[in-house]
Amino acid sequence: DQQVKQNSPSLSVQEGRISILNCDYTNSMFDYFLWYKKYPAEGPTFLISISSIKDKNEDGRFTVFLNKSAKHLSLHIVPSQPGDSAVYFCAAEAGGGADGLTFGKGTHLIIQP
């Protein structure tokens, strides 16, 4: 039973346009959400996070939106750059962190020139 779902295995976006990556979750106990970016043969790197008490968090070109009632979050990247091509993982945490993060399967973002 997948508690964190990323329904798009891949996404292709033109350079300079907006990339929108989506994530849905089922566990209402999740109170913190994170996005990680992963290049081949490297470990995931932290990108941006959001607490469940907020609905938006912005960091430079990256913005995460959280819709608690819909149990949905999205990552917006604008403008998209070639270096953004990577696999993006959505992750969620339920209070305390001792149970680790629950990850989605990832979305492979391809930025086309």
Next chain:
Amino acid sequence: GAGVSQSPSNKVTEKGKDVELRCDPISGHTALYWYRQSLGQGLEFLIYFQGNSAPDKSGLPSDRFSAERTGGSVSTLTIQRTQQEDSAVYLCASSSYQVGKDGYTFGSGTRLTVV
């Protein structure tokens, strides 16, 4: 060190053999996590260490898996009698907080192939 170091980076082993994977966390990070990523899957949480405290082992996939952390620093993940379904990338992460509010720092992983 500057980052989380994992060794070996690649390991090919025969079915039935034991393997040991090592993780050196960032100095001073008290929290250490093991995850694995099977082909086409997301990261699966395995086990969490906070300092020298005994870990909760309930996330380990079977009793063939064990992990320890010596002196609150280096951790080893041991898989006994490996099976083909154990083939995956095993990732270690460390954090300066029990809760990953800043996100963990992951190592590059150990790619385990059981043949």
